[in-house]
Amino acid sequence: xxxxxxxxxxxxxxxxxxxxxxxxxxxxxxxxxxxxxxxxxxxxxxxxxxxxxxxxxxxxxxxxxxxxxxxxxxxxxxxxxxxxxxxxxxxxxxxxxxxxxxxxxxxxxxxxxxxxxxxxxxxxxxxxxxxxxxxxxxxxxxxxxxxxxxxxxxxxxxxxxxxxxxxxxxxxxxxxxxxxxxxxxxxxxxxxxxxxxxxxxxxxxxxxxxxxxxxxxxxxxxxxxxxxxxxxxxxxxxxxxxxxxxxxxx
Amino acid sequence: xxxxxxxxxxxxxxxxxxxxxxxxxxxxxxxxxxxxxxxxxxxxxxxxxxxxxxxxxxxxxxxxxxxxxxxxxxxxxxxxxxxxxxxxxxxxxxxxxxxxxxxxxxxxxxxxxxxxxxxxxxxxxxxxxxxxxxxxxxxxxxxxxxxxxxxxxxxxxxxxxxxxxxxxxxxxxxxxxxxxxxxxxxxxxxxxxxxxxxxxxxxxxxxxxxxxxxxxxxxxxxxxxxxxx
Numbered sequence: 179x180x181x182x183x184x185x186x187x188x189x190x191x192x193x194x195x196x197x198x199x200x201x202x203x204x205x206x207x208x209x210x211x212x213x214x215x216x217x218x219x220x221x222x223x224x225x226x227x228x229x230x231x232x233x234x235x236x237x238x239x240x241x242x243x244x245x246x247x248x249x250x251x252x253x254x255x256x257x258x259x260x261x262x263x264x265x266x267x268x269x270x271x272x273x274x275x276x277x278x279x280x281x282x283x284x285x286x287x288x289x290x291x292x293x294x295x296x297x298x299x300x301x302x303x304x305x306x307x308x309x310x311x312x313x314x315x316x317x318x319x320x321x322x323x324x325x326x327x328x329x330x331x332x333x334x335x336x337x338x339x340x341x342x343x344x345x346x347x348x349x350x351x352x353x354x355x356x357x358x359x360x361x362x363x364x365x366x367x368x369x370x371x372x373x374x375x376x377x378x379x380x381x382x383x384x385x386x387x388x389x390x391x392x393x394x395x396x397x398x399x400x401x402x403x404x405x406x407x408x409x410x411x412x413x414x415x416x417x418x419x420x421x422x423x424x425x426x427x428x
Numbered sequence: 429x430x431x432x433x434x435x436x437x438x439x440x441x442x443x444x445x446x447x448x449x450x451x452x453x454x455x456x457x458x459x460x461x462x463x464x465x466x467x468x469x470x471x472x473x474x475x476x477x478x479x480x481x482x483x484x485x486x487x488x489x490x491x492x493x494x495x496x497x498x499x500x501x502x503x504x505x506x507x508x509x510x511x512x513x514x515x516x517x518x519x520x521x522x523x524x525x526x527x528x529x530x531x532x533x534x535x536x537x538x539x540x541x542x543x544x545x546x547x548x549x550x551x552x553x554x555x556x557x558x559x560x561x562x563x564x565x566x567x568x569x570x571x572x573x574x575x576x577x578x579x580x581x582x583x584x585x586x587x588x589x590x591x592x593x594x595x596x597x598x599x600x601x602x603x604x605x606x607x608x609x610x611x612x613x614x615x616x617x618x619x620x621x622x623x624x625x626x627x628x629x630x631x632x633x634x635x636x637x638x639x640x641x642x643x644x645x646x647x648x649x650x651x652x653x654x655x656x657x
Contacts, residue, residue: 253434265516
């Protein structure tokens, strides 16, 4: 039985210049699911996440977030999404607290000072709250980026290799931010770290050359099996798996 | 929560972004330092290069002044969206539930404030170096109107140029033809403020005002499409 879908992607194709990056991707993600996108470099993981975030316009197909497209209700879609990409999206000359305050105000949050302090606490940044972002290490910037993305309590969290550079504690904070399995927060993440994927994701979607080639449940696979499935999916040409279900796992 | 249809309040967004950009500029002095130095250098170099006799100074000097302002402004515009793209902060803004027009307006206001600071530093130096007598009220009015027009166009073109690879070239190539009316009108009205008798001031001030209104309104309306592309 299908639950409420937070993400629905139908026939999504995107080309960057004359290079096709996504080719007819279909994807459905239920509320509370943590879905990992896995695939080699250039498979289209980041482009798919950016399309979900509304940062890239689809060439063909449709992206629905929380039942709406960016065209039909842009404000609802944007308010539903928290996104951490390859860049922290933070102002280097502002302090951590000021950066979060800017975003809290842009999202029109009430009692934004409280939310900012909560975000700083959540990712262990209270001690460096008044330091400029330009003085932060890669891992600390990533923590601040995560605090930024979660500030407005988004229903859908999109993470593009967000675990990169995080220490062990920050790694735990990140997993804690996913919320309870089956809870109100849905997570779609892209990663090359299969251990992190196994720990954090319920479902894994394998992408290759802009196509979804497989979808599995992590609970059904041991660590070695996941690795083998990954290698197998990457080695098999997409055309060899035409009948594979790419929507929700059964 | 004070928002309509999930959209963040417009003026709160503009205030927040202007505050962010001015605070960032205050700390980095990335744009202002270069702009002031550039404008002053232009005034000094032309002062040596051109022989301004007393009877022709008020006719020729305004052109030199606006060359300095225009190029200092282009330095600021060029950095504004390019830096946002390089840092990824523009994506952060695009993700937020804010009106794209607010992003334009905030950036245009910030650019105008920075240009005004450059002008306030340059104008006394200009008056002293070129030995002209200025009617300060008229001069400041002309400068303000010219700055609004030039900044509103410059901010829009900077957003377009930031999407291209050759943005440093694209900005002046697109901006200067677009702002020919505002630059000519500013030079002529400045000449009047410096005491030139051969120019009628009112038509130039009317042209400046009309350009400002049209450019701000048009840029505000089309900015969303430029960002989306």
